[in-house]
Amino acid sequence: MADAHDSIISAVRADLHELSQPLTVLLCTLEFSADLTTVAEMRSIVTAALLECERMKRIVSALRDKLPLETSISGDFRSFAEE
DSSP states (O other): OOHHHHHHHHHHHHHHHHHHHHHHHHHHHHHHHHOOSSHHHHHHHHHHHHHHHHHHHHHHHHHHHHHGGGOOSSSSSSHHTOO
């Protein structure tokens, strides 16, 4: 049981680390956008931000898929992951 728990925790930690990267890019992209003046510049920033959002969505989906593997660790992970 401990091995399964450790495996899940390790996988979640890796995905959380992976999630921090697009979050940082998104934050910097949006901060940078405050100084833009043309529609083309703004469109480019929005496109980049949307790509990072899609990347985060994939990572969250991967996390959601991993959590239900072991529900006896601490309650029902499926309901937790979907909140």
